[in-house]
Amino acid sequence: MPEVIYALDSNKKFTEHEKLGHNRWHPEIPPVATVKPGDDFRVDCREWFDGAIKNDDSAEDILNAPLLTVHTLSGPFRVEGAQPGDLLVLDILDVGPIPQEEGPLAGQGWGYTGVFSKHNGGSFLVDQFPDAYKAVWEFRGQTATSRHIPHVSFEGIIHPGIIGTAPSAELLAKWNKREGDLIATDPHRVPPLALPPEADHAVLGSLPKDQWQRVGSEAGRTAPPRENGGNQDIKNLSKGTRIFYPVYVDGANFSVGDLHFSQGDGEITFCGGIEMGGFIDLHVDLIKGGMETYGVAENAIFMPGRVDPQYSEWLAFSGTSVTLDGEQRYLDSHLSYQRACLHAIEYLTKFGYSPEQAYLLLGAAPIEGRLSGVVDIPNSCSTVYIPTAIFDFDVRPSADGPFQIDPGIGAPRAADNPNAG
Known part of the structure; x- marks a missing residue:
């Protein structure tokens, strides 16, 4: 096993550890450890809410999730010799839940998916799903099942939701200016257009x-992806992946966290992956001057690993850039992906799932999302591919009609949302 350079004790809160991580982006946050090019090492990661979400049949914790505290990132880690303009090379050697532990923390044998309330973050389909819901998933090896979404099981593509390098002061100022300008266009919007420092x-x-x-008061919130990587939520950044990150400060000062056992493309419920704590084993290297050499001035490039579950049959749903009210939008791929997801959700309800169960499933299972058409004016076309093998019944259309499942106890909904309406 690689040397553990950042360890977390499951019996302590994230902020109670001697080596303290962080939940904001800023160039002045000191590194917790230094590594050298060529090193292999292990980093422990805490679930993004530091234990606020419970393994129970209530969604009150999702309703009241403390968004101002996230994400609990491990790091920063200084890379010896890294300078602005270099490319940081990270190989994900291994990644998984908290080893050999069962308990109350996500990652100790279980994880969760949440639909966030409109008044606390919202989701990709916030207008159709404004309330808070939750699904708890149990892990057995590489497989996830849920008492809240019965008749499905799938192998997780385990990955970190967040890896990023520290921004320079100039880059941070750019973030704050452009995001502040966006907020100013509609400062009272719910959910907000962006999250200020x-x-x-x-x-x-x-x-x-x-x-x-x-x-x-200057530091960038960790919610969005930006030039430094950050919260990209790319499900294919799993074991065997090699990633090339731009370096903006001496030492690179990269951080990692927000581990997911599985996720559908887009993480559409906002808390859409199966959230958990765990570990990640990394190998680090540098390409000196790589940002200019390869034209990677911003945003990472990566080579996905080869550990994806092998599905041979899919059921695909398409959507176009027309609103539910019939308004035509010009090549709006965000809208077309929403429509594709809504079509998939409606289809799954015909088998007995509630809309919320179907929505949570699309956020957690390894669905594939694709931009299938972006040139045929005025309609963008997006598609959602669902692997049929995750169901224990035949989910394909047939002349016999849809098989009717027992939906079980269903997905917990927050019973009291004082801000709803």
């Missing part, structure tokens, strides 16, 4: 506490 709940590693208010 927020100092009160910032965790900034070993930075001196008298600097936390200043740095926290």
